[in-house]
Amino acid sequence: MSDKNLEVRFGELRLKNPVVTASGTFGYGLTYSKFYDVSTLGGFVTKGLSLKPKAGNKPPRICETAAGMLNAIGLQNIGLDKFISQKIPALKGVDTAIIVNFFGNTVEEYAEISARLSEIPQVSALEMNISCPNVKEGGIAFGSDVRATSKVVSACRKTSKKPLIVKLSPNVTDITEFARACEAEGADGLSVINTLVGMAIDINKRRPVLSNITGGLSGPAIKPVALRMVWQCYKTVKIPIFGIGGISSPEDVIEFMMAGATAVQIGSMNFVDPHIGKRIADTLPSVLDRIGESHISGIIGAAHS
Amino acid sequence: MSENHSALAMDCVVIANEPLGDGHFHLVAEPVVKPVAVAPGQFVMIRVANMLDPFLRRPMSVADFAPDGSRIGFVIKEVGKGTRILSILSPGAKIDVVGPFGTGFAIPDGAKKVWMVAGGTGVAPFLGLTENIKRADLDYTLLMGARSASQLFYAARFRDNGVNVITATEDGSDGVKGFVTSALSAELEKGMKPDVIFTCGPSPMMRAVAEIAEDAGIVCHASLESYMACGFGACLGCVVKKRGAEQYVTVCRTGPVFNALEIEI
Numbered sequence: 001m002s003d004k005n006l007e008v009r010f011g012e013l014r015l016k017n018p019v020v021t022a023s024g025t026f027g028y029g030l031t032y033s034k035f036y037d038v039s040t041l042g043g044f045v046t047k048g049l050s051l052k053p054k055a056g057n058k059p060p061r062i063c064e065t066a067a068g069m070l071n072a073i074g075l076q077n078i079g080l081d082k083f084i085s086q087k088i089p090a091l092k093g094v095d096t097a098i099i100v101n102f103f104g105n106t107v108e109e110y111a112e113i114s115a116r117l118s119e120i121p122q123v124s125a126l127e128m129n130i131s132c133p134n135v136k137e138g139g140i141a142f143g144s145d146v147r148a149t150s151k152v153v154s155a156c157r158k159t160s161k162k163p164l165i166v167k168l169s170p171n172v173t174d175i176t177e178f179a180r181a182c183e184a185e186g187a188d189g190l191s192v193i194n195t196l197v198g199m200a201i202d203i204n205k206r207r208p209v210l211s212n213i214t215g216g217l218s219g220p221a222i223k224p225v226a227l228r229m230v231w232q233c234y235k236t237v238k239i240p241i242f243g244i245g246g247i248s249s250p251e252d253v254i255e256f257m258m259a260g261a262t263a264v265q266i267g268s269m270n271f272v273d274p275h276i277g278k279r280i281a282d283t284l285p286s287v288l289d290r291i292g293e294s295h296i297s298g299i300i301g302a303a304h305s
Numbered sequence: 306m307s308e309n310h311s312a313l314a315m316d317c318v319v320i321a322n323e324p325l326g327d328g329h330f331h332l333v334a335e336p337v338v339k340p341v342a343v344a345p346g347q348f349v350m351i352r353v354a355n356m357l358d359p360f361l362r363r364p365m366s367v368a369d370f371a372p373d374g375s376r377i378g379f380v381i382k383e384v385g386k387g388t389r390i391l392s393i394l395s396p397g398a399k400i401d402v403v404g405p406f407g408t409g410f411a412i413p414d415g416a417k418k419v420w421m422v423a424g425g426t427g428v429a430p431f432l433g434l435t436e437n438i439k440r441a442d443l444d445y446t447l448l449m450g451a452r453s454a455s456q457l458f459y460a461a462r463f464r465d466n467g468v469n470v471i472t473a474t475e476d477g478s479d480g481v482k483g484f485v486t487s488a489l490s491a492e493l494e495k496g497m498k499p500d501v502i503f504t505c506g507p508s509p510m511m512r513a514v515a516e517i518a519e520d521a522g523i524v525c526h527a528s529l530e531s532y533m534a535c536g537f538g539a540c541l542g543c544v545v546k547k548r549g550a551e552q553y554v555t556v557c558r559t560g561p562v563f564n565a566l567e568i569e570i
């Protein structure tokens with residue numbers, strides 16, 4: 001099967017294949033070039049950026065769980081200025097979609113970052129994080145209230161000249177209300193889902209393991225929940241969806257796409273198998289063959305009919 | 306981007322796995338692909354089983370090794386499910402290893418007298434150091450501490466390699482009775498002074514070693530441990546706080562070996 005058959009159109013964004021790596025698990029893009037050529041991916045999403053650098057939470061920040069992990073990194077990042085002056089020039093020559101994830105403390109900050117990121121030619125699209133469970137400001141405050149979501153998406157829509165993707169929180173009663181609000185405010189796509197709030201306790205110390213007490217659960221353990229939410233969002237909105245949550249194989253990619261995702265993002269599995277992005281992109285054609293499909297876009301939403 | 310993309314994958318086959326006693330074991334593996342050069346004090350990330358549970362790789366210091374990476378050994382203590390799986394691997398078993406990662410122990414320019422302070426499996430990197438960095442002008446002393454004599458792994462091997470070994474046991478069954486830090490203080494009180502102190506072991510021990518070194522005005526390099534998800538700087542999960550700054554640095558990439566003055570152990 002030719003590579004052309006793996007191409008998908010995520011709104012205006014053309015991806016050479018649907019395999020993208022998720023924010024917070026892929027650094028600023030080049031961390032993984034010691035393992036493989038990242039241009040083999042459909043794209044990658046950079047670590048969440050804020051206007052000013054952020055130190056992040058006190059350790060311990062991570063903890064293993066059954067088929068997954070909890071993290072409370074606290075959005076540690078180098079800040080927008082350093083990203084523009086140091087990371088963007090290093091990405092020269094990378095032939096894949098570069099999606100920049102960002103967050104703010106206020107609606108105004110979100111709008112300002114989105115404006116400034118729009119000026120960078122190498123940036124293919126913006127992903128707004130309104131769903132980080134580990135910080136008070138910037139994340140969940142916007143992602144768990146439909147009116148706050150509408151307001152912040154509308155503000156970024158006005159300042160963004162790039163495709164604008166909103167990353168939704170699963171920690172809500174009805175994710176479709178948020179999906180609908182994003183579409184109504186002009187979002188170009190959705191990323192579904194961010195991590196689920198969880199915790200772990202150290203029975204010897206009689207204390208929570210994470211210094212932040214709670215953390216975001218990710219990995220294969222959350223896949224069924226993520227898949228269900230992609231399914232619901234696909235039924236609700238017309239804009240394209242990135243399916244995210246526990247993807248560890250090409251079969252998982254196909255499952256998410258059949259549930260309605262146009263493309264997917266791989267998160268925690270990058271840590272376990274740093275070659276996984278390339279491995280999945282390389283093996284996807286043979287799995288498509290096996291299920292008797294010639295073009296990947298033919299399976300988007302296939303499980304709904 | 307001229308990096309060698311596959312340089313960090315080291316699928317290995319186990320060639321030996323020997324119990325050392327008290328739940329410790331020595332695992333030796335050979336890469337089945339082209340080996341990657343290793344430096345003393347570096348670590349690798351081992352996927353203990355090709356399953357989703359245990360999920361994350363386990364970080365392990367490289368102990369004894371061939372400098373071109375064609376043989377790597379580990380000194381491991383069984384503490385949970387991952388290390389239990391590793392403990393029962395037989396020769397011939399495949400293990401999925403990525404690395405090596407991190408900064409190793411580097412002997413500062415001009416330093417001749419090198420003291421190493423180790424607790425438990427903390428001796429691991431010092432096997433690799435003393436067996437691979439040999440120079441006529443280097444004078445190695447290892448201060449090793451354990452609960453009891455049966456846990457003073459490799460004392461004889463270090464001695465055979467020409468390392469001056471001083472032991473401390475909590476139960477007094479070998480060497481100085483008490484913690485290894487008491488042995489360190491006792492040596493310094495004798496008027497001995499090394500050019501550098503390297504330390505690896507439990508955090509409370511390393512914290513005490515770093516304090517003693519600082520008071521004595523001796524450079525101290527400590528190999529830190531931390532929970533790690535990736536091992537190569539992508540997750541930001543393994544951080545340690547910089548001294549005197551509201552800033553965190555990764556143990557896996559900036560370390561694991563740090564100048565003790567730069568971080569809060």
Ligand SMILES: Cc1cc2nc3c(=O)[nH]c(=O)nc-3n(C[C@H](O)[C@H](O)[C@H](O)COP(=O)(O)OP(=O)(O)OC[C@H]3O[C@@H](n4cnc5c(N)ncnc54)[C@H](O)[C@@H]3O)c2cc1C
Pocket residue numbers: 064348359363364365366367379380381382383384385386387388389426429529530531532533561
């Ligand atoms: C850079 C580095 C080098 C290391 N080198 C060695 C080595 O040479 N030999 C060796 O035996 N161990 C070493 N460790 C520690 C080793 O990684 C852990 O003991 C191991 O991951 C535990 O896995 P498990 O599945 O057996 O334990 P789990 O079932 O995951 O946990 C069991 C217990 O071990 C503790 N634990 C788990 N992970 C760690 C960790 N990363 N650090 C400290 N405690 C932990 C937990 O708190 C828990 O109480 C190193 C760690 C790091 C970060």
Ligand SMILES: Cc1cc2nc3c(=O)[nH]c(=O)nc-3n(C[C@H](O)[C@H](O)[C@H](O)COP(=O)(O)O)c2cc1C
Pocket residue numbers: 022023024025047048071073075101129132167193194195217218219220222244245246247265266267268269540542
């Ligand atoms: C260590 C870690 C850090 C993360 N950081 C971010 C972040 O900065 N911004 C964001 O939108 N999502 C972040 N995420 C969420 C992931 O992008 C992804 O949505 C989630 O992990 C689910 O996918 P997975 O199960 O494949 O890991 C992070 C996840 C992990 C594990």
Ligand code: FES
Pocket residue numbers: 532533534535536537538539540541542543544555556557558
């Ligand atoms: S272990 Fe992931 S950044 Fe250090």
